[in-house]
Amino acid sequence: MAEYLPEITTESVCPVEAKEEIIDECESIWKQMEECQSKLMLLEMETPQTSDAKLSFQLTMMQMKALTAEHNQWQNRSPEIISTNPDVLVSLGKEELQKVKNHLEMVLSTVQSKNKQLEEDLKREQQWHEEQEQLLYAFNGTEEKANTQVEQLSQKSLNIRAFNELQNKMLQLKIYKEELLNALGGFLAEHFPLPENGGSAKKKGSSEELSVELITLHEILEMLINKLMSTPHEPYVKINDSFWPPYIELLLRYGIALRHPEDTKRMRLEAFHM
Secondary structure, three states, rough: HHHHHHOOOOOOOHHHHHHHHHHHHHHHHHHHHHHHHHHHHHHHHHHHOOOOHHHHHHHHHHHHHHHHHHHHHHHOOOOOOOOOOOOHHHHHHHHHHHHHHHHHHHHHHHHHHHHHHHHHHHHHHHHHHHHHHHHHHHHHHHHHHHHHHHHHHHHHHHHHHHHHHHHHHHHHHHHHHHHHHHHHHHHHHHHHOOOOOOOOOEEEEEEEEOOEEEEOHHHHHHHHHHHHHHOOOOOOEEEEOOOOOOHHHHHHHOEEEEEEEEEEOOEEEOOOOO
């Protein structure tokens, strides 16, 4: 803005006649002011000193009305030009313009300083905002990583818990199986014992009679069960001389075991679990 305000020089000084004219007019105005002041003082001295409160109040009200009317008259009065001399008016105009220019330059300097301060504050705020965004991004990454680790740990914990539960169930099933096998062995040994000749039978059909050691019904059932569970696609067990025939007939008659449809020397356990 300063470049649009031309420098107002003070080289052009009012002529001597213009100065003298202004001085004369100022002295004339001063004399008028002194005369007005003298009249006011005379009016104050001429005010009657009375003890009548009512009269004093009326006088005061009249003075107030007179002063109010004079005040309104001065308010409505247009300002008078001090001088009609062009040189005087030009000089006064230049002085006023110089004052306005100085005031505007001071305002411009203040505004520029304020703008500079605001720019610095804006840069600091932008830098702070960028730092906060970086921190927020880092925090989000850390939170996401922590959530992933928590999920992995939770899944791992669930897997470990499920594995431990499965192991406990397998152990319980194994114990229950042993208990069932022991109970079955005791039941079979008590109710289905081997023949009284010491658990042996003679093999005939050759020149010499060979003694064969018989196996218990419990052993036959265990053999059939293991064969069915280990090789379900080939569950048949070959019947040899150690199988006592009454045991075989017992298993076949009550549907516990089945013969091979093409080989009578082989049998399998009925698949009760299917």
